[in-house]
Amino acid sequence: MKSLRTIALKEAQNRISPEVKSPSAKISDFFGANVFDKRKMRDFLSKDVYEKLISSINQGELINTDDANQIATAMKAWAMSAGATHYTHWFQPLTGTTAEKHDSFFEPSGDGAIEKFAGSALVQQEPDASSFPNGGIRNTFEARGYTAWDPSSPAFIMESKAGKTLCIPTVFVSYTGEALDYKAPLLKALAALDKAAVDVCQYFDKSITKVNASLGIEQEYFLVDESLFNARPDLLLTGRALFGHMSAKGQQLEDHYFGSIPERVFSYMVDFENEALKLGIPLKTRHNEVAPSQFECAPIYEEINLAIDHNQLLMDLMEKVARRHHFRVLLHEKPYAGINGSGKHNNWSLITDTGKNLLAPGKTPKNNLMFLAFFVNTIKAVSEHADLLRASIASVSNDHRLGANEAPPAIISIFLGSQLNDVLDEIEHSRISKKIKEDNALWLGIPKIPQILLDNTDRNRTSPFAFTGNKFELRAVGSSANSSAPMTILNAIMAEQLVKFKTEVDKLIKKGDKKDIALLTVIKKYIKESKSIRFEGNGYSQEWEDEAATRGLSNIKTTPKALDAYLTEKSADLFNSTGIYSKREIHARHEIMLENFYKKLQIEARVMGEVANTAIIPAAIAYQNSLIANVKGLKEIGVDSKVSLDIVKKLTEHLEIVKTNIDAMLEERKLTNKIEDTREKAIAYDEKVKTYFEVIRYHADKLEQIVDDSVWPLPKFRELLFMK
Numbered sequence: 001m002k003s004l005r006t007i008a009l010k011e012a013q014n015r016i017s018p019e020v021k022s023p024s025a026k027i028s029d030f031f032g033a034n035v036f037d038k039r040k041m042r043d044f045l046s047k048d049v050y051e052k053l054i055s056s057i058n059q060g061e062l063i064n065t066d067d068a069n070q071i072a073t074a075m076k077a078w079a080m081s082a083g084a085t086h087y088t089h090w091f092q093p094l095t096g097t098t099a100e101k102h103d104s105f106f107e108p109s110g111d112g113a114i115e116k117f118a119g120s121a122l123v124q125q126e127p128d129a130s131s132f133p134n135g136g137i138r139n140t141f142e143a144r145g146y147t148a149w150d151p152s153s154p155a156f157i158m159e160s161k162a163g164k165t166l167c168i169p170t171v172f173v174s175y176t177g178e179a180l181d182y183k184a185p186l187l188k189a190l191a192a193l194d195k196a197a198v199d200v201c202q203y204f205d206k207s208i209t210k211v212n213a214s215l216g217i218e219q220e221y222f223l224v225d226e227s228l229f230n231a232r233p234d235l236l237l238t239g240r241a242l243f244g245h246m247s248a249k250g251q252q253l254e255d256h257y258f259g260s261i262p263e264r265v266f267s268y269m270v271d272f273e274n275e276a277l278k279l280g281i282p283l284k285t286r287h288n289e290v291a292p293s294q295f296e297c298a299p300i301y302e303e304i305n306l307a308i309d310h311n312q313l314l315m316d317l318m319e320k321v322a323r324r325h326h327f328r329v330l331l332h333e334k335p336y337a338g339i340n341g342s343g344k345h346n347n348w349s350l351i352t353d354t355g356k357n358l359l360a361p362g363k364t365p366k367n368n369l370m371f372l373a374f375f376v377n378t379i380k381a382v383s384e385h386a387d388l389l390r391a392s393i394a395s396v397s398n399d400h401r402l403g404a405n406e407a408p409p410a411i412i413s414i415f416l417g418s419q420l421n422d423v424l425d426e427i428e429h430s431r432i433s434k435k436i437k438e439d440n441a442l443w444l445g446i447p448k449i450p451q452i453l454l455d456n457t458d459r460n461r462t463s464p465f466a467f468t469g470n471k472f473e474l475r476a477v478g479s480s481a482n483s484s485a486p487m488t489i490l491n492a493i494m495a496e497q498l499v500k501f502k503t504e505v506d507k508l509i510k511k512g513d514k515k516d517i518a519l520l521t522v523i524k525k526y527i528k529e530s531k532s533i534r535f536e537g538n539g540y541s542q543e544w545e546d547e548a549a550t551r552g553l554s555n556i557k558t559t560p561k562a563l564d565a566y567l568t569e570k571s572a573d574l575f576n577s578t579g580i581y582s583k584r585e586i587h588a589r590h591e592i593m594l595e596n597f598y599k600k601l602q603i604e605a606r607v608m609g610e611v612a613n614t615a616i617i618p619a620a621i622a623y624q625n626s627l628i629a630n631v632k633g634l635k636e637i638g639v640d641s642k643v644s645l646d647i648v649k650k651l652t653e654h655l656e657i658v659k660t661n662i663d664a665m666l667e668e669r670k671l672t673n674k675i676e677d678t679r680e681k682a683i684a685y686d687e688k689v690k691t692y693f694e695v696i697r698y699h700a701d702k703l704e705q706i707v708d709d710s711v712w713p714l715p716k717f718r719e720l721l722f723m724k
């Protein structure tokens, strides 16, 4: 019988890409075609309701029942004219993926049937919450959960060959009001940030009434042929290769990065980009990434809530469209040990309703003081809550990526680039003399900030949080993550920080300081206080680990311990003052994250055992048997050769070690599964079960190097990485 690998290799060699037809040569012709955007709202709504909806989008004003009915009718009319038959609330439960439950517009009526969509169905739905992760918030006897419309993210139509569905972005909360999703806390953090930032803006510009966070999300991913993927139970079930010797050629020649895009991949990219563009996702960039078979796409930045919805939608599209091309997309942070992992770099900034980017250095000294205020407060916020930010990017899969192959380490630090670093040093050491204070001659004291910062674009890949000219790039986020988790924290700590800043500045003003002097005094103090988080060097080096320790920075390498930061008193104060999480909510989330961590390890351990026992060991034994026959045969004909015998001995050694460790791991798992406390269980999975992975893999990979290639059951790295 032919092995799955042999069949898969043959299939992978004979792929023909499906034809991809773009709706038009001009993207602007079809961009947003499947979105109920402002233009369509205007066409389908009365002027009065349109304006109310816009002010609800911009200012968060509530929509009354009559207006909701009108909006629902308009949405239905638009969606049906585009061919939709069903609608769904579209939400982001704590599973990491998106969720939907379709209902048709169709309703039987007395004399036939009608198509209906009431305002109440638009505004709120009641999906059963019992089968979503809820961390104990919901008991089975009270399984109800609500999804509630988020008007700030426009409804869209999801197309598939079989039909079209109107999707309405919503939050997801329990019957008792606790958030069960990623979006609800994000929206709360954004509201807190808006208020705090507008208050600080008032020192500089009274016309600013709204501050939005913006986000541009770079998405890295791997592609692998579908048949090869299906012949690897580890990729299929865990998203990463648990076994596999690195191929002789990996990324060492650095010949893939920005290289010419392979035809089959290009065709896939164009296909999913078209789908994304129709959904209003402003994709702009595509390229080969560093590792073989690794790629990246990136949109233009958008308002943050929309940017995150779009990224979630994009990941879903990428997976769906990949199947049309007989690819599988791997969004896992580290599918292949030994080469680069995948990140989701979050480019974050703050934009006012007057169109000003608060993290872009200005032309005038006054603008620069405003820039410095927001810039330094960001640094201060991150330095105060570095552990929480670390926790917000923690996951079982990101643990493999952090600190390895062009991914930042688990130590949170901030890279500013030499020019701004110098500016902050200068301010720190400047003296705000009595004379300056009396003359209000502050501008002499602020160093000139160049508008174009030369060394700041994508330069320091070893930094988890890098300033890149007019935004901060949180590089530590993993490719499979929902950006809401870290962005909720980043915006919340910024909100809290800006409130504190204003209190301190106001105090100085009250004591008689001129406004600008008061601002600079507090900025200067923050520069000093947050100095230890700034680091410009190589984040991978041992020197940095050592230095970070002497600076008192944390270096928490694994998720279950990193997550502790969610439960500290300092974090409780933050959650309370910004309103993003109640005590119950954060405890539930903490529990969910720990469960997710150990359950994924549990699955990996099971897959490892199964693949070793049923594929690797039998293949090695079959080869061993043929060698034994050879040894016997040689002896019979009187040839004295040690080649086969030596191989048998080596094989046997590795086989023994693999088998013993698989068995020992199973025993350890049994013990670990008995642990009741979730945190302890997660730590035990990490420290006791996971430790077997390395030794099992090492020896199984040695077997791969020895066993006859034609009988090896699993597609090898060279095939996974280079065949496309």
Ligand SMILES: NC(=O)CC[C@H](N)C(=O)O
Residues within 6 Å of the ligand: 220, 290, 340, 341, 342, 343, 344, 401, 405, 406, 407, 408, 461, 475
């Ligand atoms: N070129 C790059 O930016 C590499 C980034 C790297 N793939 C990461 O994990 O973040």
